[in-house]
Amino acid sequence: MKQIEIIIATDNHLDYAQEICEVISDSAKVRGTGIAKRTPDYIKGKMVNGNAIIALCKGMFAGFCYIEVWGHEKYVAHSGLIVHPDYRNQGLAKRIKEFTFNYSLKKYPHSKVFGITTGLAVMKINSDLGYKPVTFSELTNDPKFWAGCKTCTNYDILKSKEHKMCLCTGMLYDPSIEVKKKEKWYDKKVLKRLKKIKQTMLASNKQLLLWKK
Numbered sequence: 001m002k003q004i005e006i007i008i009a010t011d012n013h014l015d016y017a018q019e020i021c022e023v024i025s026d027s028a029k030v031r032g033t034g035i036a037k038r039t040p041d042y043i044k045g046k047m048v049n050g051n052a053i054i055a056l057c058k059g060m061f062a063g064f065c066y067i068e069v070w071g072h073e074k075y076v077a078h079s080g081l082i083v084h085p086d087y088r089n090q091g092l093a094k095r096i097k098e099f100t101f102n103y104s105l106k107k108y109p110h111s112k113v114f115g116i117t118t119g120l121a122v123m124k125i126n127s128d129l130g131y132k133p134v135t136f137s138e139l140t141n142d143p144k145f146w147a148g149c150k151t152c153t154n155y156d157i158l159k160s161k162e163h164k165m166c167l168c169t170g171m172l173y174d175p176s177i178e179v180k181k182k183e184k185w186y187d188k189k190v191l192k193r194l195k196k197i198k199q200t201m202l203a204s205n206k207q208l209l210l211w212k213k
């Protein structure tokens with residue numbers, strides 16, 4: 001783990017963009033969940049703008065995450081978190097997220113930080129950083145952000161719910177509200193149960209949509 005360095009990506013890392021997109025897409029297939037598709041050009045743009053974080057192990061791609069800015073810096077989102085399968089379950093996602101979080105708070109000190117995710121690991125990491133689960137109405141209403149969901153397999157559900165909810169859980173960190181990191185507000189069992197309930201409710205909704213087609 002010590003051999004893995006986490007750094008702000010630059011134009012020196014453009015060659016990793018293709019592999020990053022492939023690992024994101026392959027992992028979504030394995031999980032059987034929807035995911036917003038990213039193109040190598042999009043990832044490269046993030047690297048050039050200093051809005052991407054990459055983890056490397058002796059030059060090999062180990063993990064990645066990038067920052068998106070919405071609503072004239074009212075919000076930032078940390079998206080595309082991915083850890084290469086060879087480096088999972090060693091705390092790397094946590095390190096990448098923490099690095100991204102601290103970097104983003106310095107770069108965009110007045111922005112609220114949010115993410116939407118179906119992943120329990122990401123929910124846990126976000127919770128430890130002080131994020132709280134919120135309804136989608138608390139997140140950016142920038143149509144460009146939500147347009148990213150169009151490539152997700154669950155987009156029909158989001159549309160049918162008038163963009164108010166979907167399989168993803170919205171999580172928000174508001175820097176103006178002091179959150180003591182160690183005071184965990186959540187209970188892991190509650191998070192798991194919440195996720196299960198949402199999946200059951202929305203899966204039946206999806207079946208209805210498919211049936212209607």
Ligand SMILES: CC(C)(COP(=O)(O)OP(=O)(O)OC[C@H]1O[C@@H](n2cnc3c(N)ncnc32)[C@H](O)[C@@H]1OP(=O)(O)O)[C@@H](O)C(=O)NCCC(=O)NCCS
Pocket residue numbers: 027028031081082083084087088089090091092093094095116117118119120121122124125
């Ligand atoms: C999700 C992912 C980023 C986790 O990476 P990782 O480096 O293995 O995660 P970490 O080792 O830092 O684990 C962080 C926490 O999540 C937990 N966790 C890790 N994988 C998990 C999983 N599949 N399910 C539930 N919890 C998980 C860990 O136990 C740890 O919890 P703890 O702090 O209570 O011990 C990685 O599995 C991945 O890239 N998956 C595919 C892409 C993806 O799902 N991205 C999220 C998009 S929403």
